Amino acid sequence: MSNNKTNPNGSDPILCQKKPWDSNDNSVWLASTISLLRNVEKFKFPAKLEKGRQQQLIALASKELLSGNLLKDPKLHSVEQISPIHKQFLVEHFLSTLNFQQAHSGEAFILEESGLLLATLNIHDHIRLHLIDCKGELETSWSKLVEIETGLGKYVTYSFSPKYGFLTSDFNQCGTGLIISVFLQVPGLIHTDRLDDVLESVIDESLVVSGIQGNPTEIIGDVLVVQNNYTLGVSEENIISSLRSLTTKIMLEENSAKHKILHEGDPEIKDRVSRAFGILIHSYQIDAIEALNAIGLLKLGVELKWLTGLSVRDVNKLFFNCRRAHLLQQFDAEPKQEEIGHKRAEYIHKVLKDVHLTI
C-alpha cells in the first residue's frame, strides 16, 4: 500500500497530497492548523492501552471516519505500512508539532484525499483531528472539525467530565482539547528588530509564540507560530477571537515594517536580502534551516519588488519543498544522507534560475 518506493509521479497515496502548499499565495498569514483531541470512554489512553484494545479502538473510530459520510475519500494507513520518510513528510505537510515520526505499532493515520485533514489514531490521544487551513478561515475550519467530531460522536462516547471537559492524555490540553496554531511569516518585523517590542505590546497570557519547531527562542524562516495557551477554562470562541485579534495586530505591524523598509530603502536590509539570494543560488550544499532563513528574506525581497521572476506563491512552495522529506520525495532513489544538502542546493538553483535582483 503506502510503503512502496518514493514515486515522483505522485501515484503514492500519501505523497500526492501536496495540493494545499502548491497554490499558497499568502503573504504574512502563511497558514493555520487546528487540532481537536478526543479520547473514547472505557478505553485506557494510548500510553496504557493494551495491543488488542488498540486494534479495537482503530476499528471503532475508523469505521465511521472511513464511511465517506464525514470525510472525503479518506484512506487508512497503519503505522507499520508507512516508512519513516513518509511519516516525516506528513509531519512537514501538516505543520505538526506532534512527533509521530517515532510512531509505534498499534497507531494509525487517516488521510483525506484533499490533503487538508489528518486524523491520527492512538498517537498520544485516541483520536486527533488535524486540519490545515491556508485561507485564514479559522471559523469555517472549526465548524468542519465539529461536524466530523459530532458525526463520530454518534458512534463513540468521548471521555468527558463536567469539571475538566474533554479528557486528554496530556492534562494540559483537556477542556476544549482544541489547539490552534497560526503561522505568520514576519521578515519585516524580524529584520528591523521590532518583533520583541511588538510582541510585548500585543501578546497576553492566553497565547504563546514559538518557532516552527516549537522552540520559542529559535525563529526559523521568519515564521512565528502563535498558539492558544489555554484549552481549559476558555470557550472555543474565546480561543479563536483572541487569536484573531492578536494576529490582526501583528499583520498590521508587519505591513507597516515592510512599508518603512521600502520607503527608507534601508541598505542593511537590502544587503541581507541580496546575501540571502546569493546563498540560495550559489551554495553547493545547504542545510534546511539555513535555506528556510534565506527564503524568509527572499520573500521580503519579492514583496518589496527587489527581485523579479518569482511570485509569493513560488516562494511559499519553495519554503515547503526545501524541507527534508518534501525534498527527498522528488527523487526516484533516495540520496545518501551526505548528499541531501547538495540535492537541496540543486533544487533551489533550479527554482531560482530566472530570478534577478533589481537593487
Add this chain to the structure above:
Amino acid sequence: MTLDPFENDAEQESEEEEFERPLECSECKRSIAVHYTEIVGKNISHVYMCSECPILRHRLHGTPHIENMESQTGIGTGLACGNCGTTLDAIRLGTPLGCNVCYEVFDAVLLSEMVAARKIPPRITNGTKKNATLHRGRSPGEIQEISPSLRLLALNEALNEMLKTEDYEQAAWLRDQIKALTEKKGEVTNEQ
C-alpha cells in the same frame, strides 16, 4: 532505514539532523530548552528536555527529585490510579495520563500542576470551589457555530484603533481587507 534521523549513530549526526530533532522533550510535552549530551566511554547519548525537567535536575545534581517535590506538596508518592496503574511519580515526571479515571484520582495534583504551569486562566481558578466546573467550552454532541464575523470584528476593532491614532495607511489596508471579506460573502456593507 538510514533516513530516519533517530536511528543514526550519534557521531554521524549532521546539521541536517539537527534540524530534524524532536520538537519536544522525549519524556514530557513541553518544548525543548536543553540539549543534554552525556559521554561515557565510547557511548554518546543525547537527551532533549525542557528547562524545568526533573530529569535534568536529577542528572545535574543527582538529587532525588521526587522526594523534594513530595515534601513541597505534602502529598504521598504511593498514589496510583487503580484503573491503569499510572503513578503520581510518573505524572510528576511528565508522562501522559493513562485513563480518564486518572483525572479523578489525581484531581488535586493535576489542578495544582495546571495552575503552576499557567494553563488555566487565573479568573477561572480564583475563588472557585473545589469541585467547581472549570470547563467553559462545548459539551459532547453540542452544536456550536462560531460566527465567521469574528474575523470582521477583529479587523473592525483594529480599524478603529488605527483611525484613533490617525494611521490612515494601515486603516486603508484594513478597509480593503474588510471589503474583500464582506464582498466575498455577498453581503452589503454600509461604510458610513
